[in-house]
Amino acid sequence: MGSIDRYIFRTTLASFALVLISLTGVIWITQALRGIDLMTSQGQTILTFLGITGLVIPSLLGVIAPIALMIAVSHTLNKLATDSEIIVMNAAGMSPFRLFIPFAYATCVVAILVTLIASYFAPDGLRRIKQWDAEITADVLANILQPGRFAQLDQNLTIRIRERQPGGELSGILIDDRRDPKERITIVADRGTVVKNVDGSFLVLEDGNLERFELGKREPAMVAFARYAFDMSKFSNQGRDVALGIRERYLWELMAPAEDDPIYKQIPGQFRQELHDRFLAPIYPFAFAALTFAFLGAPRTTRQSRNFSFGSAILAVFGVRMAGFACSVMTVKSPLAALVQYLMLFGVLGASIWIIIGGVVVEPPARLMEAINRSNARIARLFRRPATA
Template identity: 85%
Template sequence: MGRWLQFRVVGGGDRAVAMGSIDKYIFRTTLASFALVLISLTGVIWITQALRGIDLMTSQGQTIITFLGVTSLVIPALVLVISPIALMIAISHTLNKLATDSEIIVMNAAGLSPLRLFRPFLYATLVVAILVAFIAAYLAPDGMRRLKQWDAEITADVLTNILQPGRFAQLDQNLTIRIRERQPGGLLVGIFIDDRRDPKERVSIVADHGTVVKNGDGSFLILEDGNLERFEVGKHDPALVAFGRYGFDMSKFSNQGHDVALGIRERYLWELLSPPPDDPVYMQLPGQFRAELHDRFMAPIYPFAFAALTFAFLGAPRTTRQSRNFSIGGSILAVFGLRMAGFACSVMAMKSPLAPIIQYLMLATAIGASLWIIIGGVVIEPPAGLMETINRSNARLLRLFGRPVTA
């Protein structure tokens, strides 16, 4: 471990790096690439999901900070799915960088075995697996249940779903409300209220605009710049009052205390391990509980499987003249096939308790076969005849499009 390794970097001179520094260099490069890919992919998918809620934000009068906070609750669930894929891309990028700079060949010539080279990638994978395990056990279900609670409050809130512009909404017997327009920021314009709930009087309110305010005391429709007419039984003339600001109590129609039935994805890991025997969801869907539980268990295993498969295809030393296209394509197909088979087993696990066992065996086989390839120093390459056929096909395509064929 005290030896020094000399290798050349493209665009630079010779440099001496201690064997321990190689681990740190690969570890940092892999995790930095992983973070960049993870943030990029998660950000793109999150933006597409967040844009769907802009209309809801404007109709509810929520601030942009609240909107971003609510929509960000889905990020842990996205990270849970994207992390293994981001790790595979990061390892591929790091290995390709090392191969382009001829560093893998030099390290191999200096006595660094493929298994030894795999060690810093394994450390990076361990970090990702711990992150995924925490998200699967707590963070993702916590975000999903918070999002469901928020969505249930909006769905159950009559103020949101019944008060539609241009329509007379009967919130209660003998209570009718109409708004002319709903503007961005939750501003209600052209408000008319006809309240006949009290048999001794009738109240009609017309206001220029208003907003819905929710606090600890309840929900209130704050009316501004309007008139109130009160018709009392036995009196011929109504009482007319002009007001600048008036609060109309709407707490009865805003179900803030609405209980939310948690779905399976909103359960923490320990709630899946030992659900109450009388849980109605568990009694109705025991197979989905089983499938979700095993998915949580296998979530931190997938990074190890993806990392091992990627390194098995791309980690062997090759010269710059040897094409890596087949190895890159093979690693993508292997990872994609393993993940799709895992999804299929998750679906079958809802009906069969044997499906999770098959999924565990697939992951163990993928990791075991990859380690065998890494330890044995096996270089995965296509047959020579297949490569000749591919090269001839490429040459024909190049001639067909009029491009010169390079040797």
């Protein structure tokens, strides 16, 4: 790889990384705000919130990476054209296909990244989210114990908390336990925290009073305590099995699903759709990069034709992606839709490479450019300020 190739390769990957991080960050924030109730209503810590919402990032990267590559290739080609480097390299005898080689190297890096994400990292993150969310959702201590409400965990057990402090600490706790027919226990505590260990789940109460009223006795027994552990293991369900969906399956699990898998028996078409989506994921970066270069990689001397080609490249990439989504949806019912998507992507890739090798310049028709120039001149005259004396 020569110095020019290394320069284009580094510039493309640097732009790709910047765009990928920026777009992923923005979309991740919008997704993370939807799970803010983990901290507010369920009393989870900020680390738990960031951990769960952060596991969706690999899935976002897999979707955004081809678009980010298209933007990076467009930026690099525009930079080369603005500095007249494309024209100079073309005049020195470098063909458009030779110029495309470093972009192809950068695309290979992106394709490998997308393959790893689609095969392992994205499903692994989604299954961790599902397991983590199941533990939180199934935990009665985090969901039923809502501030200001009397939660009846059992027929003869009622708990109320006044509020939930940051970090999961509970304050103003009242427990009315009548599960033992021979006695009734009432506990009032200033604060408490949920502690989980190998022995189970406990509600550790601090600074409170315990009143025990035994059957046959006239006066209750009062005990003041500084720290008291109330066993809640019966109401904390942490061992529930989680049924993995299709998106939570690794690539090899989709390729060879178990014959007795109930989800596979119920919706085999969605297994087929997800499997082909995983196979097609690394092809999209090559199609988008080649398509973008086909529109913008040829040397030009006019800014108008470059702007037109840039807009055409965006529309073409958008059209290919939308057509891919449509074929993916139809693959659920018809395997031929998957074949159409493969043919479409390889057709776009082949046509783009043919344009690049042939040095074809994709320019707008002359009449269209004349009409645009006349329209721009008319608009400029309308908004032109009259000269002042």
